[in-house]
Amino acid sequence: MKKGRVVCLILLVFFQLVVKSEQVLICLNPTTQITECTFTSLNGSYKKAGLHITQKKQVVINHSDIHLPITFKAQGEHARFKIHTSSRIRELKSSNIYSGNLIIKRVGGGLKLYNKIELDQYISGVVEAESGKDQPTNFYQVQTIISRTYALANLRKHEDQGYQLCNQVHCQVFKGVARHSNDIYKAIEQTKGLILIDTNIEVAHAAFHSNCGGFTTNAEEVWSYPKHYLEAVKDTFCHAGLQYHWQKTVDFSRWETLFKHDSIYDASIPTRDSLISREPICIDSICFSKKQARSTLHLRSTQFNYCLQEDSTSVLITGRGFGHGVGLCQEGAIEMSKQNYDYRSILKHYYKGIKIISYKDLKFFQHLE
Ligand SMILES: [Zn+2]
Numbered sequence: 442m443k444k445g446r447v448v449c450l451i452l453l454v455f456f457q458l459v460v461k462s463e464q465v466l467i468c469l470n471p472t473t474q475i476t477e478c479t480f481t482s483l484n485g486s487y488k489k490a491g492l493h494i495t496q497k498k499q500v501v502i503n504h505s506d507i508h509l510p511i512t513f514k515a516q517g518e519h520a521r522f523k524i525h526t527s528s529r530i531r532e533l534k535s536s537n538i539y540s541g542n543l544i545i546k547r548v549g550g551g552l553k554l555y556n557k558i559e560l561d562q563y564i565s566g567v568v569e570a571e572s573g574k575d576q577p578t579n580f581y582q583v584q585t586i587i588s589r590t591y592a593l594a595n596l597r598k599h600e601d602q603g604y605q606l607c608n609q610v611h612c613q614v615f616k617g618v619a620r621h622s623n624d625i626y627k628a629i630e631q632t633k634g635l636i637l638i639d640t641n642i643e644v645a646h647a648a649f650h651s652n653c654g655g656f657t658t659n660a661e662e663v664w665s666y667p668k669h670y671l672e673a674v675k676d677t678f679c680h681a682g683l684q685y686h687w688q689k690t691v692d693f694s695r696w697e698t699l700f701k702h703d704s705i706y707d708a709s710i711p712t713r714d715s716l717i718s719r720e721p722i723c724i725d726s727i728c729f730s731k732k733q734a735r736s737t738l739h740l741r742s743t744q745f746n747y748c749l750q751e752d753s754t755s756v757l758i759t760g761r762g763f764g765h766g767v768g769l770c771q772e773g774a775i776e777m778s779k780q781n782y783d784y785r786s787i788l789k790h791y792y793k794g795i796k797i798i799s800y801k802d803l804k805f806f807q808h809l810e
Pocket residue numbers: 598599606607608609611612613
């Protein structure tokens with residue numbers, strides 16, 4: 442081995458040892474104002490401004506009582522807490538369990554709650570929220586790498602608001618740490634620090650969706666920018682998935698609102714099924730995107746056909762897939778996992794030309810530049 446390479450390798454090992462594990466700051470009520478909450482220490486203890494809060498102790502915080510931000514600081518990595526609020530926030534239920542620190546700030550007439558948490562603890566909760574219980578371990582490994590990649594690529598998404606990620610679908614759904622599956626924690630250990638990068642050595646946009654309907658779609662068809670690893674691929678693994686087929690009947694008058702040229706449309710609607718596709722709906726020379734139809738009619742995907750029902754008052758829409766169709770197809774990836782494909786093969790099936798690398802290695806190489 443050349444001398445330069447040996448030095449580089451030693452530096453890399455040293456760098457990995459000294460770089461601390463990443464922490465993230467998550468806002469737990471980004472869109473909802475709350476005025477009061479109750480903190481409960483579950484496992485271990487917490488410190489708040491010098492006060493020791495022992496296990497099972499509760500602290501009530503009212504917005505009128507605080508002026509400066511307060512922090513409940515976890516004493517040890519096993520400390521856990523929960524929060525109760527009177528507001529109905531889907532992602533902030535009192536059954537959720539959190540690790541790390543809780544920071545509370547007074548914002549306007551209410552309180553904002555933030556969880557400062559180790560990246561992998563955060564990922565455990567995201568993986569459970571995004572993929573559910575009882576999935577194959579290989580699939581948990583895939584979802585872990587995707588969620589870790591997404592988090593690290595989006596750490597500045599809420600920079601203007603003073604935190605990194607929100608707990609909602611806008612970033613990734615997070616309802617506290619994983620509670621129902623030990624396999625998620627195993628998957629996190631087995632894929633320690635791994636993320637996806639593109640050929641420019643940049644953190645990838647790891648898009649995923651529920652079911653692609655047999656073909657994923659190119660990124661530029663959904664978001665108007667191309668990515669070499671987000672190109673359409675044929676997928677036979679998701680055909681038996683629950684979200685592969687769907688049907689919806691809409692009133693003809695609702696369907697009509699999509700099109701400004703009613704008279705042309707009225708004469709042209711097919712009465713028999715055509716091919717299910719993502720191709721635009723074209724009547725004479727006028728075309729309408731299925732993206733627009735999906736959003737207006739709340740359809741599961743842009744891959745569908747349509748025909749006028751016999752009574753002429755409604756349109757039957759028959760489609761495939763669920764979601765935007767870009768990147769990894771979750772139901773296909775679950776089936777691949779069941780067929781014993783490993784996480785590398787699954788990720789490389791959906792993201793063409795992608796590289797899997799430890800984020801600490803990525804930081805090291807970015808440091809050298
Ligand atoms: Zn967000």
